[in-house]
Amino acid sequence: MDVHDPIARAVIECAADAIVAVDDGLRVTVWNPAAERMFGWRADELLGRVLPIVPDELKAEHNAVQERLLTRRTGEGGQISIATRRFHRDGRLIDVRIDNSLLQSRDGEPLGWVGVYHPVEEDEVAQHHMAERARLVRRLNDIVADLNAELDLGVVLDRITAALIELTGADAGGFVRIEGDRLRLVNVSGLPERMLGTTADLRSSLVGELMRSGKTVKLATGARRLDDLIWSELDGLHTVALGLSFLQNKPYGALYALFSGRRIGHTELELLELLAGHAGVAVGNAVAYAEVVRQRAHERAVIDSSADGIAVLDRDGLVRQWNPAASALTGIPPDEAVGRPLPFELPALGEMLTIPLETGVWLNVLVAEIEETDELVVDFRDVTEAKALEEAKDLFLATTSHELRTPVTVVQGFASTLTNRWDELADADRRAAVATIAERAQSLGRLVEHLLRGARAGADELAVTIETFDLVKVLEGVVAGFRSLSDLHRVELEIEPGLPPARGDALATDIVLGQLLENAFKYSPDGGEVRVRARCEGGELEITVADEGIGIAPGDHDRIFERFVQGEAGDRRRFGGIGLGLYIVKRLTEAQGGRISAHPARTDGARTGTRMCLRLRVAD
Incomplete structure (x- = not known):
């Protein structure tokens, strides 16, 4: 190939893989931009110089490959691929795969050698990243099932903040509840317990800013004042992440993750958003349960006001309460539901089950037991849109x-x-x-x-x-x-x-x-x-x-x-x-x-x- 030809030159310059050619004296004749990115040297530093990237202990291997290319017989193929290591400019060794070929003149005279270099760690990094995301998703599912199976509000809040730190690697965390125009700190992890019950103005807080933005998650860094509510108690604080939790489609509270050491990335922010969403459901379930136990006379109002479908089953598994949201989700009016078994599969305690209805609606179903009455409270919500979005994303990517x-x-x-x-x-x-x-x-x-x-x-x-x-x-x-x-x-x-x-x-x-x-x-x-x-x-x-x-x-x-x-x-x-x-x-x-x-x-x-x-x- 004539490397001075414009088209050939453009192909080499635009190649995604590092291309390095040397003459018979091992002096560099081609060093494309991909090689600059891979090894750190610029082309003007190496052209005409002896190739500096081969470690001493691998020079014998390098020479053997070149000798094999020179002595290959017709029909044996013109390329030899090897997996080896090469120097970066900063002195570290890079694992690479090299496709080596002999450079010849039009008359068949050898002019040197060319190697196309491929990094071998990219697939492994991608596989590790996917495996880690899969592990976090599985763990999040376990946490969500655990949260929704627990109806004691204090235990739910403790598990939420513990899960927050486990999933995001935060140094501290907390949950604040929205009470009118005030915020109240109701749970902390990694911060002094004496701070529980502290209140702050909602409008001037980070939660207020987040609600006005119309988003569900927010990052605040050291570029702004971080002494709002609980932040000054954590030494070295540099980043605050928070996500809104909703109950009955209204902001109920916010989950905070505080970072004084590691940096937060997109994965951590996504996990925070998911956990905050499920935290609203879990806290809402716990609050509803506490209300039912404490004031049975108001149970109908609590259940009917839920945006989720809620059914109360007696010890024989028959429906005794069926809220308006349950009728809207299933299309079954209360007079047809009460006194009969649940019209869909019931998950085991502590499990979350996603099931389709004949109408095409997909439901996430959770169940909790009221030990005092041997009743079951079944909570189910419409996840059809999320299911369709997931399938649409999978199909579009594929x-x-x-x-x-x-x-x-x-x-x-x-x-x-x-x-x-x-x-x-x-x-x-x-x-x-x-x-x-x-x-x-x-x-x-x-x-x-x-x-x-x-x-x-x-x-x-x-x-x-x-x-x-x-x-x-x-x-x-x-x-x-x-x-x-x-x-x-x-x-x-x-x-x-x-x-x-x-x-x-x-x-x-x-x-x-x-x-x-x-x-x-x-x-x-x-x-x-x-x-x-x-x-x-x-x-x-x-x-x-x-x-x-x-x-x-x-x-x-x-x-x-x-x-x-x-x-x-x-x-x-x-x-x-x-x-x-x-x-x-x-x-x-x-x-x-x-x-x-x-x-x-x-x-x-x-x-x-x-x-x-x-x-x-x-x-x-």
Whole structure:
């Protein structure tokens, strides 16, 4: 590659991975911006100098790799990948994976070596981060169940502040209750107990500021005065985080986290917000319970005023009280509910159960026991919106990642071809490759806009544009893009002469075909032929993608289109992925009025190869 060529130079400069080239004297000839970021040295400091990043104890390994590249015979491949360590400018060692290749002149004379460096700790850091978040979520669920199972107000408050410090790593915490235009400190942890009962003006407090902002969480740092109510008692205080707790959709109090040591991040703030929300429910339940025990005559008013659905069950499990919110949530009036069993599953004591009703409403159900009367108080609230939001977020993230993959893969493949074979390609081939990259980049821009429209439309609506389009052009573009991605696979395209145009979404079809070809490559690890056929059959356009890979086990041909499903449990470990590609394929196909199915590639019963069949409507 001519590193002085503008396009080649741009590819090197824009590469996400560190690219380092040295001549036969181990002097640096290429040091791209990604290498500057990874190792700390600037290019103008190293160009022409001997490469300084190889530790002494690893120089023998480094030299051995270069010698192997020089002596490799034809057919053995031109790249050697190793996992090793290299110096950063500050002296620390970085774990890297290096793809080493030999640099040669047009006459085949060796000019030096080039290495593409990849950090190996990123996946481990991401996995640790996800594992830690999962652990915190599980712990939060345990805490919430524990809180809602406890109806003694003092115990609930103690557990709330203890959970706050455990989850966020705060140095101290407290809970304040809103009493008219005043705040009262009702619980502390990590601060002197003599402060309990202290009051402060609501309007001038941080809680007042938070309520006026319309948000539910707030951060205050050392840039402002932090002596409000309880802060001056904690030495070294630098950050205060607080979250509002609601009861009956009104601010009931606030949970404070005080930091004098560690710094707070987004995760801690999110956990504070979640805990504060559940704290309002737990405190509300405890207050309601105390009120019932203390003043039975007013129990109807307390239960009826709750924004949550509340049912009181006798010792036989029959409903004795059924508040208006319960009627609104379930659609069952009190005269049909009282005297009968609860119309949904009852969780065990201390557990929180999320269940769907036939009306489509999702409920979070909690139960507590009144020991004095052997009655059960069942609290349930509508979480349909939260459930839909969670599913919409999951679907959007999954759709985005999979729909972006195909055009990015094609751009990456052509860019890699230009990078590695620039001198071997004719000018017309170069122009064709660059034109394909430009076309795919344009498609990528349309795809991003498409996804954003889909996100606004809602989780159940994958935005597609139904129109007449040239299926032949789409097929030729997809196949051309994948032919350059693998030396092991041969992609053959057969199109019936006079194939009519299709009725559907060209971009969605491009994505579907790209995913099918990507799967054909992925599940044919030994290579082979991938045959794409298109014909008009039975008034429909039938496109098949057949490979010579491992095939699909009997009974799994329909199941593979479900979310998070792959052919066999071992496939995920062997081939990677989380089983969403064909789910997205099915959704995009059906959104434009088409059908997708999977079949064995062979008819003699042998499990060799897969044939995916896509059927689209013919344009009128």
